[in-house]
Amino acid sequence: MMATITIERENCISCGMCWDTCPEVYEQNAADAKSQILSHLQLAQNPAEGSVVEDLEDCARAGADACPVSIISVV
Numbered sequence: 001m002m003a004t005i006t007i008e009r010e011n012c013i014s015c016g017m018c019w020d021t022c023p024e025v026y027e028q029n030a031a032d033a034k035s036q037i038l039s040h041l042q043l044a045q046n047p048a049e050g051s052v053v054e055d056l057e058d059c060a061r062a063g064a065d066a067c068p069v070s071i072i073s074v075v
Protein backbone atom coordinates (compact mmCIF):
# COMPACT_ATOMS: atom_id res chain seq x y z
CA MET A 1 0.00 0.00 0.00
CA MET A 2 1.08 3.52 -0.80
CA ALA A 3 0.03 6.68 0.99
CA THR A 4 -0.39 10.03 -0.72
CA ILE A 5 0.89 13.17 0.98
CA THR A 6 -0.26 16.69 0.24
CA ILE A 7 1.19 19.91 1.69
CA GLU A 8 -0.73 23.18 1.38
CA ARG A 9 2.55 24.97 0.82
CA GLU A 10 1.00 28.44 0.49
CA ASN A 11 0.04 28.21 4.18
CA CYS A 12 3.37 26.85 5.45
CA ILE A 13 4.95 29.02 8.15
CA SER A 14 8.39 27.33 7.80
CA CYS A 15 8.47 26.21 11.43
CA GLY A 16 10.47 23.09 10.57
CA MET A 17 8.48 20.62 12.65
CA CYS A 18 7.68 18.31 9.73
CA TRP A 19 11.24 17.97 8.47
CA ASP A 20 12.64 17.76 12.00
CA THR A 21 10.16 14.96 12.76
CA CYS A 22 10.47 13.08 9.47
CA PRO A 23 13.45 14.13 7.32
CA GLU A 24 12.95 10.95 5.28
CA VAL A 25 9.87 12.57 3.70
CA TYR A 26 9.96 16.36 4.26
CA GLU A 27 12.59 19.02 3.68
CA GLN A 28 12.87 22.78 3.41
CA ASN A 29 12.65 24.21 -0.09
CA ALA A 30 15.80 26.24 -0.76
CA ALA A 31 13.99 28.91 -2.78
CA ASP A 32 10.95 29.79 -0.66
CA ALA A 33 11.94 28.18 2.70
CA LYS A 34 8.66 26.28 2.91
CA SER A 35 8.20 22.57 3.37
CA GLN A 36 8.29 20.22 0.42
CA ILE A 37 8.29 16.50 -0.25
CA LEU A 38 11.75 15.05 -0.94
CA SER A 39 12.22 15.10 -4.71
CA HIS A 40 12.43 11.33 -5.18
CA LEU A 41 9.03 10.96 -3.49
CA GLN A 42 7.27 13.73 -5.40
CA LEU A 43 4.45 13.03 -7.83
CA ALA A 44 4.90 14.73 -11.22
CA GLN A 45 7.76 16.78 -9.71
CA ASN A 46 5.23 18.65 -7.60
CA PRO A 47 6.90 19.73 -4.33
CA ALA A 48 3.48 19.78 -2.63
CA GLU A 49 2.48 16.21 -3.46
CA GLY A 50 4.13 12.85 -3.04
CA SER A 51 3.64 9.21 -2.28
CA VAL A 52 5.37 6.89 0.17
CA VAL A 53 5.53 3.16 0.65
CA GLU A 54 4.12 1.64 3.80
CA ASP A 55 7.50 1.69 5.58
CA LEU A 56 7.51 5.50 5.51
CA GLU A 57 3.83 6.04 6.23
CA ASP A 58 4.16 6.29 10.02
CA CYS A 59 7.00 8.79 9.60
CA ALA A 60 4.97 10.84 7.13
CA ARG A 61 2.00 10.84 9.52
CA ALA A 62 4.14 11.87 12.47
CA GLY A 63 5.41 14.82 10.45
CA ALA A 64 1.85 15.76 9.52
CA ASP A 65 0.70 15.46 13.14
CA ALA A 66 3.56 17.74 14.21
CA CYS A 67 2.47 20.56 11.89
CA PRO A 68 1.08 23.39 14.04
CA VAL A 69 -1.14 24.70 11.24
CA SER A 70 -2.37 21.27 10.09
CA ILE A 71 -1.64 21.70 6.40
CA ILE A 72 -0.23 18.24 5.68
CA SER A 73 -2.55 15.40 4.80
CA VAL A 74 -1.57 11.73 4.49
CA VAL A 75 -4.21 9.47 2.99
Ligand code: SF4
Binds near residue numbers: 015035071072
Ligand atom coordinates in the same frame (compact mmCIF):
# COMPACT_ATOMS: atom_id res chain seq x y z
S1 SF4 B 1 5.27 21.63 10.11
FE1 SF4 B 1 3.74 22.62 8.78
S2 SF4 B 1 4.09 24.83 8.96
FE2 SF4 B 1 5.87 23.77 9.81
S3 SF4 B 1 7.33 23.68 8.10
FE3 SF4 B 1 6.15 21.77 8.07
S4 SF4 B 1 4.41 22.16 6.68
FE4 SF4 B 1 5.31 24.13 7.23
